[in-house]
Amino acid sequence: MKARRLVWLGLSFVFAAAIIVAWQLISNFGLVSPIFLPPPSRAWNALVFNIERGSLLPYVLLTLQHMFYGWLIASFLGVAIGSLIGVSPAVRAYLAPMLEFFRPLPASALFPIAIAIFGLTENMLLVVIGFGALWPTLLATVNGFATVKPRLEEVSRLLGMSRRKFIFSVALPNAMPEALAGMRLSLTIALILSVTGEILSGSDGLGRWVMLQARGFRTPDLFAGVLLFGVIGYLSAQIVTYLERRLLRWRATP
Amino acid sequence: MTVTSIKRPVRPDDAAEAAPVALGFKGVDVVLADKLILAGVDLDVRQGEFMCLIGASGCGKTTLLRLAAGLLPPTKGEVRYLGNPISEPRRDVAVVFQDYGDALLPWRTAAGNVSLVYETMGMPASERKSRIEGVLAKVGLLDHAEKFPAQLSGGMQQRLQIARCLAQEPAVWLMDEPFGALDAMTRHALQDEIMRIVAESGTTVFFVTHDLEEAIYLGDRVVAMKPHPGRVAQTFDVKLARPRDRRLTPEQPEFLRLRRELYDFIEADH
Structure with missing residues (x-):
């Protein structure tokens, strides 16, 4: 079992290495101009240089801040609104089609509207991130309420639970696995929207920094920034996965 | 294998008759989705009685139990608990389901599942802990208090459900084929355990089963139902001394006679 996992891990490393080698070869043979595609070695050097100089850290922190606050707003609202909708089957049936309409809307399309209403402000950014990243968590929470086993509803009735007690002790914990999966998805959306938002609104952050490097044809720096996005996305998803594993401990059978 | 000691005295028949009616069904019809499930059910379960309900599947045993639990209103007739019509579930009427x-x-951990009852009652947290421990100890789960249900065996999960019902301090147990999903060894152990618990607290039991021997072994009375539509067909008094013994009781002539009668009753349909 453990050996199998190690083999798979090894294979995925080999695959990643193969991509980097291919990238390096493309640059070496001049298949694509280094102005558009610098070799990975230079992108790496640019990344190390910028990190060592400490010039990237403030931007990274700003982007993390946008992403995290936006995600926090989305998660809180997603669970809260999802509970309000989920608690009543009638409301659920009534609002479900509308939610399905909002969900696939590309949130980045909201930037022009939000800019018109809120201006080029940090709040505008948070509103769009919060709104865009809301849906996976909200829909998962609604669904988590809908999937409470009929037997558990009976037990709740038999014990004489109040509606409030039912929501907090039965329905919400039941929705938890799905809501957490939704929060993991919404984290990715929050990152995407933070970057897009910074580019569109000129708020400081890694997104804006990357755009400026592109405009100045400093492609190694541009690629360094993109690599960093990958790292941020990966690490934040890992953190939520860790949280999921801890909070959903009860599902495991060791 | 130890013989469980059961303090409950054998009641003379007339004393049983004199006990007040705990659960009373009178002229009960139930129609679900245009189908007549129960027709004209008259049945009294007296206080302190261990009543076992048998019958082929689909004859409305569970429906009758759900009526008693207040989970379902009768279409016609009356269901009363201590003389008062049942309209809602009550906390002193506990239900043990088969699908633990x-x-x-x-x-929630084992302790958390029991705690749910006390939380719902509004008991302060400081009081809960010792109560939870007491209830878990009664079913032998004290050492597993911090385990989640998924970490417990089927028999232990059913014990936990019984513990949660104990926390309700019920006057009536409604049990819906509670041991039907368990292996024979576990089933026997739990049968003896439930008899001990019931004897200690003197509660009334409404026990649904399709296992005839289980019905005779546990019951003071076995009520047999017939299907299409579900109705009470016959009542068998079980005049077997208590405490009952896993090895000796099933060998007694009375046990064998009843077993024969019940098999004949069930076979009569085929």
Whole structure:
């Protein structure tokens, strides 16, 4: 079992290495101009240089801040609104089609509207991130309420639970696995929207920094920034996965 | 294998008759989705009585139990608890379901599942702990208090459901084929355990089963139902001394006679 996992891990490393080698070869043979595609070695050097100089850290922190606050707003609202909708089957049936309409809307399309209403402000950014990243968590929470086993509803009735007690002790914990999966998805959306938002609104952050490097044809720096996005996305998803594993401990059978 | 000691005295028949009616069904019809499930059910379960309900599947045993639990209103007739019509579930009427896996909260530990009852009652947290321990100790789960249901065996999960019902301090137990999903060894152990618990607290039991020997072994009275539509067909008094013994009781002539009668009753349909 453990050996199998190690083999798979090894294979995925080999695959990643193969991509980097291919990238390096493309640059070496001049298949694509280094102005558009610098070799990975230079992108790496640019990344190390910028990190060592400490010039990237403030931007990274700003982007993390946008992403995290936006995600926090989305998660809180997603669970809260999802509970309000989920608690009543009638409301659920009534609002479900509308939610399905909002969900696939590309949130980045909201930037022009939000800019018109809120201006080029940090709040505008948070509103769009919060709104865009809301849906996976909200829909998962609604669904988590809908999937409470009929037997558990009976037990709740038999014990004489109040509606409030039912929501907090039965329905919400039941929705938890799905809501957490939704929060993991919404984290990715929050990152995407933070970057897009910074580019569109000129708020400081890694997104804006990357755009400026592109405009100045400093492609190694541009690629360094993109690599960093990958790292941020990966690490934040890992953190939520860790949280999921801890909070959903009860599902495991060791 | 130890013989469980049961302090409950053998009641003379007339004393049983004199006990007040705990659960009373009178002229009960139930129609679900245009189908007549129960027709004209008259049945009294007296206080302190261990009543076992048998019958082929689909004859409305569970429906009758759900009526008693207040989970379902009768279409016609009356269901009373201590003389008062049942309209809602009551906390002193506890239900043990067969599907313990679905009836427990999987995200709560054994202690947490019991705690749910006390939380719902509004008992302060300081008082809960010792109560939870007491109830878990009664069913032998004290050492597993911090385990989640998924970490417990089927028999232990059913014990946990029984513990949660104990926390309700019920005057009536409604049990819906509670041991039907368990292996024979576990089933026997739990049968003896439930008899001990019931004897200690002197509660009334409404026990649904399709296992005839289980019905005779546990019951003071076995009520047999017939299907299409579900109705009470016959009542068998079980005049077997208590405490009952796993090895000796099933060998007694009375046990064998009843077993024969019940098999004949069930066979009569085929």
